[in-house]
Amino acid sequence: MRDKDVRILWISGKSYQLGDEIAKHKHKFCQLQFFMSGSEQLTYDGQLIDLKKNHLFIVFEGTSHGYVFLQGSTVLDIKFVVESGLYEIIRPVLECRDFYIDAPMLLMIIQQLHTAATLGGCELGEVRPLFMDSLLKLLLLGLYQEQIERQPFAYVEPLFTKTQDNSKIKSMIDYLTNHYAEEIRLEDLSEHFHFSESYITRIFRDAIQLTPNQVLQEIRLNRGMSLLKSTNYSVERIAQSVGWSFNYFSRVFKRQKGMTPTDYRNMKQTIVDGLILSKDFDLSLEPTTEKLS
Template structure:
């Protein structure tokens, strides 16, 4: 099987914790852990230090480090066990992992990795684990680079990094950032100071679609993320993507062939499952810590 020769993801899971639950103190001899908080609140103890668990933050847990979690609110997480095979990358990681937690400004890449792991669980393909390795390595190195730049410049550079990778078609950014608003073609035209016909032609040439069709696609894609990774109701999700609940349900069913409720139920079937990406890690599953309830 093709795997990355610097960073290897061994295991991944989407785990939801109930209020006042957590994992008691334990450690891992031969692997690193990456805990990402989708939503919720709690605390994590690493050695003798306690950090607050916050949404959109990642927590790195080095090898042989005693750690425990406690969630004071219902919380959703993505948990990744991995190993670093490159001494050079490991050196950077160890140096920067002490300055936790790390805010993840764009969590979509991480959620996409989880979707890839689910795809591999359902329809295994030899390239998927490699894609996960490379994708996770990119996230890992981006965080390390950001922390290094913060140390050197004494200022955050998230905006600069975002600009570096910004798409060349800014209309997509405008639509993505205004999904909750009832955007019209005239709104797009006014914002970019272009004639509506020019906007339509621009979309046709660059994307092979119309602005309004793309807006619908963006809204559906964003709603799928809410359905998979949030506890918001269907009505709340419809509002978050700028649609009425009845229209949202009809549009979703037309495009996906399934209702939003049924889509959520299908997505939730993988919550809490062990997604193995390396067979050699299977023997370690018996050592996975249990979730304990009512820790107060």
């Protein structure tokens, strides 16, 4: 018994050594890599992409790729096929990007897949393949939803002026979106994209009236807000996960949103609590629909 939309062909939780290399190749199925630890340099359709811990990349079918490991690494590696309907939906959003994964739900699914790849799971019997297919589909859909919610250009798109540099800026914003948890300096953007620091600053200001650092700050703040709403992580842990100290995160949050991170979380939790039944809920009652019309 297998899932009708996603089917795993091969799954591994293998460890690699520094210098291990896979030559460029293509295949007629998709491949997903998630780094439990370590790093590699991926060559994907002529691009060089460095993947590190908590980074995920999807290689879609028919695309040339190869990689070399930059240090000892443990990788969740899945070869799979996707039904055409789902394939057409997810490919435009998930293709040719490396994703930094910190959402608890996605990390939990990844850990379950890694456990299945390394420890087996014979107790599931005949439904084990279906269970693993379903986990992968849930991961792909969750990743898709994450990217839709975190569209890197959503808040700057209205600011764009017509300039030939827009594609360059969008590539850099995309990079900031997927590396916000790391220490990123203007010098790093300059080195990665092979432009001078002054040129990068100028084209950002000309196109969106913001500096790269202001864009990075907005990305980190929005991600922090999302984690405050969707997790029980402490404010300190959330601050660290988006690349800030607790004090700096709290200060920026209060300045931008007019409330502390804790007050924001409590406000959002109050909204959610209205949907959750209390222990003494009367089963004979029905929910009101007046506000839904």
